[in-house]
Amino acid sequence: MGVTQKLGNLGVVTTTLDTAINWARNGAMWPLLFGLACCAIEYMSTQASSYDLSRFGMELNRATPRQADLIIVSGRVTRKMAPVVRQLYDQMASPKWVISMGDCASCGGVYNNYAVVQGVDEIIPVDVYVAGCPPRPEQLLHGILTLQEKIYGDTIKDWA
Amino acid sequence: MHIPKPLDPAAALKSALPDALADVKEFRGETTLIVNREQITAVAQYVRDTPGLVYNFLSDISAVDYYPESSRPERFGVSYHIYSMLYNRRLRLKVFVPEDDTTVSTVTAVWPAANWLEREIFDMMGITFTGHPDMRRLLMPADWDGHPHRRDYPLGYETIQFSFNIEEILKHKPLAKE
Amino acid sequence: MAIQIPDSEAQEFKWEGSVDELKGLVSDRAITGETMLLNMGPHHPSTHGVLRLLLELDGEEIVTCMPDIGFLHTGIEKNIESKTYEKAVTLTDRMDYLSPISNNMAFCLAVEKLTDLDVPARAQLIRVTCLELQRLSSHLVWLGTHAIDLGAMSVFLYCFREREKILEMLEMLSGQRMMGSYFRPGGVWRDITPEFLPSLRAFLDMFPAKIDDYEALLTKNPLWIDRTQGIGVVEPEVALAWGLSGPTLRGSGVNWDIRKSTPYSGYEQFEFNVPLGEHGDVYDRFYCRVLELREGVKILNQAYARLEKEPTGIFRSNNRKFVPPPRAELGQSMEAVIHHFKLWTEGFSAPDEEVFVSVESPRGEISCYLHGTGGTKPRRVHFKTPSFIHIGALPVMTKGHLIADLVAIIGSIDCVLGDCDR
Numbered sequence: 001m002g003v004t005q006k007l008g009n010l011g012v013v014t015t016t017l018d019t020a021i022n023w024a025r026n027g028a029m030w031p032l033l034f035g036l037a038c039c040a041i042e043y044m045s046t047q048a049s050s051y052d053l054s055r056f057g058m059e060l061n062r063a064t065p066r067q068a069d070l071i072i073v074s075g076r077v078t079r080k081m082a083p084v085v086r087q088l089y090d091q092m093a094s095p096k097w098v099i100s101m102g103d104c105a106s107c108g109g110v111y112n113n114y115a116v117v118q119g120v121d122e123i124i125p126v127d128v129y130v131a132g133c134p135p136r137p138e139q140l141l142h143g144i145l146t147l148q149e150k151i152y153g154d155t156i157k158d159w160a
Numbered sequence: 161m162h163i164p165k166p167l168d169p170a171a172a173l174k175s176a177l178p179d180a181l182a183d184v185k186e187f188r189g190e191t192t193l194i195v196n197r198e199q200i201t202a203v204a205q206y207v208r209d210t211p212g213l214v215y216n217f218l219s220d221i222s223a224v225d226y227y228p229e230s231s232r233p234e235r236f237g238v239s240y241h242i243y244s245m246l247y248n249r250r251l252r253l254k255v256f257v258p259e260d261d262t263t264v265s266t267v268t269a270v271w272p273a274a275n276w277l278e279r280e281i282f283d284m285m286g287i288t289f290t291g292h293p294d295m296r297r298l299l300m301p302a303d304w305d306g307h308p309h310r311r312d313y314p315l316g317y318e319t320i321q322f323s324f325n326i327e328e329i330l331k332h333k334p335l336a337k338e
Numbered sequence: 339m340a341i342q343i344p345d346s347e348a349q350e351f352k353w354e355g356s357v358d359e360l361k362g363l364v365s366d367r368a369i370t371g372e373t374m375l376l377n378m379g380p381h382h383p384s385t386h387g388v389l390r391l392l393l394e395l396d397g398e399e400i401v402t403c404m405p406d407i408g409f410l411h412t413g414i415e416k417n418i419e420s421k422t423y424e425k426a427v428t429l430t431d432r433m434d435y436l437s438p439i440s441n442n443m444a445f446c447l448a449v450e451k452l453t454d455l456d457v458p459a460r461a462q463l464i465r466v467t468c469l470e471l472q473r474l475s476s477h478l479v480w481l482g483t484h485a486i487d488l489g490a491m492s493v494f495l496y497c498f499r500e501r502e503k504i505l506e507m508l509e510m511l512s513g514q515r516m517m518g519s520y521f522r523p524g525g526v527w528r529d530i531t532p533e534f535l536p537s538l539r540a541f542l543d544m545f546p547a548k549i550d551d552y553e554a555l556l557t558k559n560p561l562w563i564d565r566t567q568g569i570g571v572v573e574p575e576v577a578l579a580w581g582l583s584g585p586t587l588r589g590s591g592v593n594w595d596i597r598k599s600t601p602y603s604g605y606e607q608f609e610f611n612v613p614l615g616e617h618g619d620v621y622d623r624f625y626c627r628v629l630e631l632r633e634g635v636k637i638l639n640q641a642y643a644r645l646e647k648e649p650t651g652i653f654r655s656n657n658r659k660f661v662p663p664p665r666a667e668l669g670q671s672m673e674a675v676i677h678h679f680k681l682w683t684e685g686f687s688a689p690d691e692e693v694f695v696s697v698e699s700p701r702g703e704i705s706c707y708l709h710g711t712g713g714t715k716p717r718r719v720h721f722k723t724p725s726f727i728h729i730g731a732l733p734v735m736t737k738g739h740l741i742a743d744l745v746a747i748i749g750s751i752d753c754v755l756g757d758c759d760r
Contacts, residue, residue: 033383034381035387036387036388036410037387037410037432037435037755037756038432038435038516038517038756040387041435041436041479041516042515042516044479044498045498045501045502045505048494048495048498048499048502049495049498049499050498050499050502063382063383075410076410076412078408078409078410078411078412080408080409080411081380081388081409081410084379084380084381084388084409088381110417110428110429110432111412111413111414111417113412113413113416113417114413114416115411115412115413116412116413133517134515134516134517136515
């Protein structure tokens, strides 16, 4: 029995509830402290003072996946690392989102060979793809804003 | 302190271990001593310990696969690049390794830096180093089949995505959406 | 601090241990359960990248430390075998991703040695400028992450703020902040742009004060000194035997800098010192790198003075068998069109011989072994990267230390896993 049925399908109440919940989720999304390769350095630049990520609520990077909401896969995922990424994704609690940062995480990038997984979407579902090798901090911020727009479009009827 | 005069490595090696040295090559200012495979450890010990040579720093060990050409005596070549801090000069020792007996004795006792360099060559080229303390795969997962840097190992690429094969490719990516 | 041991003593050391000492496996005490095995997994906030360490612990003290690498192994060397020499430069950028220009340098020097290609003096000057800027930017990331691992958070923000200025300058040159592939066989890709020199001057005027800031926060800080002095001591002979290089080796007092011993790309024309340590602990390695920041500013000031005299000029070799002609020439000359066509479709050929080149990257000695085929693609490229050797020497450096010291030691060897795994 969903929340909406219990409330008797009161359209007005659920719309306001949607906005409130999505605003809360967007405002303080904690990314996982997870960087694989070169894109991680651009991620660190985005986190630092010139292109500040704290203004999006992402001040804290949680080292443990249990407390993180967002995993930004930044860098090439190799076949040896793929089970680890999958395990981290599984350990995260819902609601969780995935940003695939950079060309290597989105599609295998420059490397089309035996060692690199051709896109992290072979193992985990991705919400936003950010292109670039490595993407500039502005590009990553655009990706994060796109994710925020996507979350604003979420409605409680989908998951409650 | 007294520093002995530098010796010519090829001449010194020929006089000390005469059957170890097979050939001497010079290219772009670099000297390569081609050494017989069985005696690489003795040669390594000699060039490190002899006053006048003192090649005490191992820079790199690299392996080459000459497949499918037969321009070289054997299929694989292993090059040891060593450097003498005292005399500031470099040397390359090269051994050729046949395809049916891919073993070389280790030089880890001479230069411990060879520990991981030899493990990497075992992982990537399949050349076993006898006497190595820890001969396991290093870079690839432990259960990987094959030796990626050999020339007959495929690059393993994903085919380019066109509209006629997109269904096949997407079968590998069940979680990719639109 | 920068005391030099007389060269002859330091450089004759030989290692006299036995092969059994090198077994990187757990001791028997782990099997009886006396010691505990702890996995410091590939995902960890303090390992710089995806490094997995299997620790055998006696309480909190480390008995053995077994690094497990390969989580970032990308097969770059095998990929390069299927690309022409000019295209392969873009792949070399991505190995040591904190100093892509030094990787480019090692590869380009190897190609130039193999094909006997000349590099004009002004191109060498531009190369030295970029290399030193890259050294500063890499040391800034190292300082920021090392400090934040040990708890000093504001140093991270300060270092990245300065690094943004350097990345802007590299973007002016190559069009991209990080993986610019600016160096090509024969020189550099394009001439320096007009806005580069004024930014370099502004940066060099303000940067020494910032280094003073970082030193004020850390160098005499009693907390920093407690956590770093006497930790991870490496004796000079052990360091040489295990193949350490760069500031990790110089922290132990061995005076070896490739820019001084076998100068490349015109480094012999620059005046700079090489900082040395004394005790070989984490503090000495840290201080060597901080002093290298100052030496880098010195070299850049000299490079600026020389570049100011010729802000435009030649930047790449004129040998049209190897270097594509500028587009303006294509409208005028038939040979230029033919060279352009051959070079961009097929590429140039290199002889069936092997060369070996080594370069001083911010981490240590990065060396490139290049074997040609006589055709347009290389037969084999092998990079010996400093992080590979340094992580291999971790078991020796961390024996008997606590886990908190392990974090300090990993920070001090300045490892980058892309560099280690390639």
